[in-house]
Amino acid sequence: MAAAPLLVVEDLKTHFFTRRGVTKAVDGVSFTLHAGETLALVGESGSGKSVTCLSLVRLVPEPAGRIVGGRVLLEGEDLLTKSPGEMRRVRGKKIAMVLQDPMTSLNPALTIGTQVSEVVRLHQGLRGGALRERVLSALRRLRISAADTRLGQYPHQFSGGMRQRVSSAIGLSCEPRLLIADEPTTSLDVTIQAQYLELLKEVQAAAGVAIILVTHDFGIVAAIADRVAVMYAGRIVEMGTTLEVFNNPSHPYTRALLRCLPDVGLGRQQLVEIGGQPPDLSRLPAGCPFAPRCPERQSICEEQSPPTVSVGDGHLAECWATKAVGSQQ
Amino acid sequence: MPAPSRELPWFPGAILAALVLTAVFAPYLAPQSPTEGDITQKLIPPVWMERGEGRHPLGTDRFGRDVLSRVIYGSRISLVVSLLAIGLSGTFGTALGLISGYRGGFTDSLLMRFTDIGLSLPTILIAVVLVAVSEPSFRNVVLVISLLLWPRFARQIRGETLGIKEQDFVALAVVAGRSSTWIISRHIFPNVVPTLLVISTLQVGYVILLEGTLSFLGVGVPPPNPAWGLMIADGRGFLATAWWITLFPGVAMLLTVLAVNLMGDWLRDHLDPKLRQLGSRAETEPAAIEPVPEARPRGAAAGADGG
Numbered sequence: 225m226a227a228a229p230l231l232v233v234e235d236l237k238t239h240f241f242t243r244r245g246v247t248k249a250v251d252g253v254s255f256t257l258h259a260g261e262t263l264a265l266v267g268e269s270g271s272g273k274s275v276t277c278l279s280l281v282r283l284v285p286e287p288a289g290r291i292v293g294g295r296v297l298l299e300g301e302d303l304l305t306k307s308p309g310e311m312r313r314v315r316g317k318k319i320a321m322v323l324q325d326p327m328t329s330l331n332p333a334l335t336i337g338t339q340v341s342e343v344v345r346l347h348q349g350l351r352g353g354a355l356r357e358r359v360l361s362a363l364r365r366l367r368i369s370a371a372d373t374r375l376g377q378y379p380h381q382f383s384g385g386m387r388q389r390v391s392s393a394i395g396l397s398c399e400p401r402l403l404i405a406d407e408p409t410t411s412l413d414v415t416i417q418a419q420y421l422e423l424l425k426e427v428q429a430a431a432g433v434a435i436i437l438v439t440h441d442f443g444i445v446a447a448i449a450d451r452v453a454v455m456y457a458g459r460i461v462e463m464g465t466t467l468e469v470f471n472n473p474s475h476p477y478t479r480a481l482l483r484c485l486p487d488v489g490l491g492r493q494q495l496v497e498i499g500g501q502p503p504d505l506s507r508l509p510a511g512c513p514f515a516p517r518c519p520e521r522q523s524i525c526e527e528q529s530p531p532t533v534s535v536g537d538g539h540l541a542e543c544w545a546t547k548a549v550g551s552q553q
Numbered sequence: 554m555p556a557p558s559r560e561l562p563w564f565p566g567a568i569l570a571a572l573v574l575t576a577v578f579a580p581y582l583a584p585q586s587p588t589e590g591d592i593t594q595k596l597i598p599p600v601w602m603e604r605g606e607g608r609h610p611l612g613t614d615r616f617g618r619d620v621l622s623r624v625i626y627g628s629r630i631s632l633v634v635s636l637l638a639i640g641l642s643g644t645f646g647t648a649l650g651l652i653s654g655y656r657g658g659f660t661d662s663l664l665m666r667f668t669d670i671g672l673s674l675p676t677i678l679i680a681v682v683l684v685a686v687s688e689p690s691f692r693n694v695v696l697v698i699s700l701l702l703w704p705r706f707a708r709q710i711r712g713e714t715l716g717i718k719e720q721d722f723v724a725l726a727v728v729a730g731r732s733s734t735w736i737i738s739r740h741i742f743p744n745v746v747p748t749l750l751v752i753s754t755l756q757v758g759y760v761i762l763l764e765g766t767l768s769f770l771g772v773g774v775p776p777p778n779p780a781w782g783l784m785i786a787d788g789r790g791f792l793a794t795a796w797w798i799t800l801f802p803g804v805a806m807l808l809t810v811l812a813v814n815l816m817g818d819w820l821r822d823h824l825d826p827k828l829r830q831l832g833s834r835a836e837t838e839p840a841a842i843e844p845v846p847e848a849r850p851r852g853a854a855a856g857a858d859g860g
Contacts, residue, residue, distance in 0.1 A: 312732065313730060315730040324721075325721055328722060342729075346729065346730065
């Protein structure tokens with residue numbers, strides 16, 4: 225892609241300062257994202273996916289958490305150096321979020337109409353009939369049926385899937401450039417998941433919004449993501465196009481994750497797991513954080529941090545064992 | 554415990570309705586002036602007793618003032634004091650609780666220390682001292698009661714706020730570019746309204762008793778106003794001979810407090826079952842697990858009888 229990227233994250237570091245020491249939840253994450261593109265962040269619980277997302281909008285829980293380094297450039301502007309007031313204007317207008325639990329992402333005490341129109345009014349200054357039209361179209365775009373009667377209803381009158389769509393409608397209503405979706409389908413059942421993802425893709429194609437999708441689920445990654453970043457212990461250990469990463473997983477951790485997927489074709493089988501536990505982020509060992517669990521461990525892995533190796537066009541892996549391929553071409 | 558009825562409870566509802574109507578239409582209902590009496594008509598017993606007179610259905614006090622009229626007008630004082638004191642302390646306490654809970658950190662610690670101080674003041678003593686220093690007057694009674702009441706609101710609302718602000722819709726409002734003021738007033742406040750309603754109702758009984766106590770001690774609403782507490786104090790010296798002076802305002806107060814507390818319990822059960830520990834029924838709640846033979850009377854209601 226020739227156009228300047230929408231989002232550039234460079235060496236982002238978010239640490240939590242606790243009595244037990246410093247927990248490096250995000251420790252040197254870099255990636256870029258173009259308009260209209262979907263990047264999936266995958267990894268185990270506690271690998272830093274959600275904290276990365278929160279860091280992008282500067283919502284890391286203070287005072288324990290702090291962004292200690294790096295840059296987040298949205299359309300060329302560094303978000304990390306903005307004043308709180310400037311940041312408020314960026315949020316909602318350029319970045320929107322959809323969170324995991326649709327039960328708590330809507331205010332139970334306000335009607336859907338009120339909640340959607342608030343955001344639209346704030347960012348677009350619409351009033352009266354124009355505002356109402358805008359709110360209705362935002363809801364219809366996410367296939368909320370009978371939108372005009374739904375406006376006066378409260379969140380408890382909606383099902384989980386509908387709530388997630390309403391909350392996405394709120395996020396997308398002011399046409400953000402970037403949508404951060406933190407496990408948006410986790411609490412939806414499988415058929416609703418598929419519908420929701422289809423819808424998200426459709427809206428994305430229409431509006432050209434870039435999506436960062438946090439998930440555990442490789443099925444979702446395959447369905448919707450253009451590129452994948454696999455996170456482990458606060459770092460991106462492998463990143464590439466979805467096709468590349470699935471066909472040619474180049475980090476032992478990615479290979480292990482993919483092996484964990486049960487195969488429908490094989491009938492009854494033992495579920496595969498990755499042995500051991502993710503490391504304690506406040507006491508990371510020297511060298512590669514995955515080394516203690518890695519089947520391809522070498523002695524150097526426990527001494528020095530692995531290099532970033534290019535294994536294809538835009539396909540990077542951070543591992544001693546991986547051979548660089550075609551980095552010259 | 555059976556599921557609480559959804560219908561408005563008729564007993565406290567009827568008493569409260571009667572009370573409000575009495576207060577509003579006092580001038581039409583009262584047969585006599587509440588403050589002026591005929592000294593020659595003093596200490597007349599209620600109408601059904603020997604010597605009783607039809608002009609004074611509940612008898613007269615030692616200045617010949619009509620007891621029924623005074624009880625009727627007294628409802629105005631109790632009601633107005635409760636409304637003003639709860640409005641005032643509720644507004645202040647809620648604002649403080651919301652800010653404290655939402656801001657957290659140092660602000661929270663500071664405000665909550667003030668609240669702790671407020672809660673640890675010995676109620677009656679402070680009330681007596683304050684009112685004694687500053688002339689008993691209607692306004693001062695309201696101010697003193699508010700001063701003693703706001704920490705209850707602040708603490709409960711802060712607790713609620715702590716829970717609500719962790720919900721995703723608050724985070725999303727921040728992401729949508731909302732200011733703290735907006736989030737507190739538009740997103741958090743609507744969610745604490747049920748709690749606010751329940752605490753307010755449950756405090757009405759307390760306020761009426763406190764006002765009664767202050768008036769009884771002579772530091773409340775100044776005479777010759779027909780405050781119930783004041784009437785009880787007036788009649789104290791004649792308990793053996795003219796019990797009606799004391800009994801009727803006492804019964805009025807008892808019924809009012811009882812009705813308000815029942816209403817508060819009902820509201821709490823309906824609006825927010827999480828708040829079970831808040832109300833007058835809290836003391837009997839453990840009985841559900843471990844049956845205790847005798848039910849403990851409410852401390853506050855017992856206080857009313859004692860007055």
